[in-house]
Amino acid sequence: MNTKAFIYFDEFGNSHLDTESKKGTFSHFIYTAFVIDGNDLEKAKDIREELSKKYREGSPLKSSKLNIDNRLAIISKIKEVPFAIFSLVIDKRKIDNKNLEDKTVFYKFFQRLFLTQFVEKYESFEIYFDKLGGQEFQNSLRNYISNRVFSPTLFNPDRKYVIADDKFEEPLIQLADLFSGSVGKIYCTSHKDKNADKIFDAINDCLFVDFFPNSTSQYLGKYNKELDISDKKVAKLCIDIVQKKLSQNETSIEESELLKHLLLVFKTDPYRLAETHDLVDIIRRVHPKATVEYVREIISSLRYKGIIIVSIEGKYGYKIPNKKNDLIGYYNRYLKSIIPMLKKMRIANETIRKEHFDIDIFNEHENFHLIQKFINVLEYENIE
Known part of the structure; x- marks a missing residue:
């Protein structure tokens, strides 16, 4: 002006x-x-x-x-x-x-x-x-x-x-x-x-x-930070997934309301997290007794449907990824949980086998042999 x-x-x-x-x-x-x-x-x-x-x-x-x-x-x-x-x-x-x-x-x-x-x-x-x-x-x-x-x-x-x-x-x-x-x-x-x-x-x-x-x-709302090409591809891909699911009516009313709010936040600022209590307010419009736990259940359900929703370590809230590091952080958070769990199961099994060699939980119960395979990979790759 x-x-x-x-x-x-x-x-x-x-x-x-x-x-x-x-x-x-x-x-x-x-x-x-x-x-x-x-x-x-x-x-x-x-x-x-x-x-x-x-x-x-x-x-x-x-x-x-x-x-x-x-x-x-x-x-x-x-x-x-x-x-x-x-x-x-x-x-x-x-x-x-x-x-x-x-x-x-x-x-x-x-x-x-x-x-x-x-x-x-x-x-x-x-x-x-x-x-x-x-x-x-x-x-x-x-x-x-x-x-x-x-x-x-x-x-x-x-x-x-x-x-x-x-x-x-x-x-x-x-x-x-x-x-x-x-x-x-x-x-x-x-x-x-x-x-x-x-x-x-x-x-x-x-x-x-x-x-x-x-x-x-x-x-x-007018954030102009430049992203590299791979980041732009990630943002477009993740947004396209959300919009496709919404257009194909593959989500419940609660899931749709949550996704629409995440899209709005993304359009306002792709770096901003949608606050958890805001998501509770949004869901309560269609499910009056919604809680934080219920919102987490919805997000879990959406992830099983292939919709990528990430959170940032040390912060509260969720967002649609707009850069590759969002995906790296998303995978890494799960990895940080999986590896300690496998190590605890390995230690527990080794302790049991020392005291009672005839007890082998991993091989005696269906699907548990997969745990042993995962542990073998950890030990072979020397993953900490």
């Missing part, structure tokens, strides 16, 4: 950190910014007004009031102006800072985290946020941003942060609401929409997503 950036941001979810005791509580809190160049400001305003009249009889565009067809049509129309969507997806279940249980502290902390990027990216900008809470809260938030994030300076005088009403004062905040709701329907697993894949496909070309906590890089 060559001129002033106009940034409109809104939220999805709430600041309540107790996500377990109250049914329907949001698992995630999401900030989303709709960012356009000053040159496109008037056209964006005209489009918003046109959409408001067409789909809401002149009332504000509200994400919560739109069905999937209207949502996609509106997004398509807005694309007549260049824009970008920046989102910060906060997993509230991972927050253990007691200070953030206070609503004011929560909003200040995450607005600072979210808005800092724009200060670094743009020299000249105006940021607009929808009115929230009472006047005291708004003043406190406005003062905090001015003191801790940015304020006009001699070298950057054209910077503004405004808390405004989205109906009369700054209607373009309605577009931030639209996209924040859209992103929420994709990434908030407790409230994920059945059409999340369609929404993702509609906005992915202009979407930049960051995650809190444990983010691995800034805006992974």
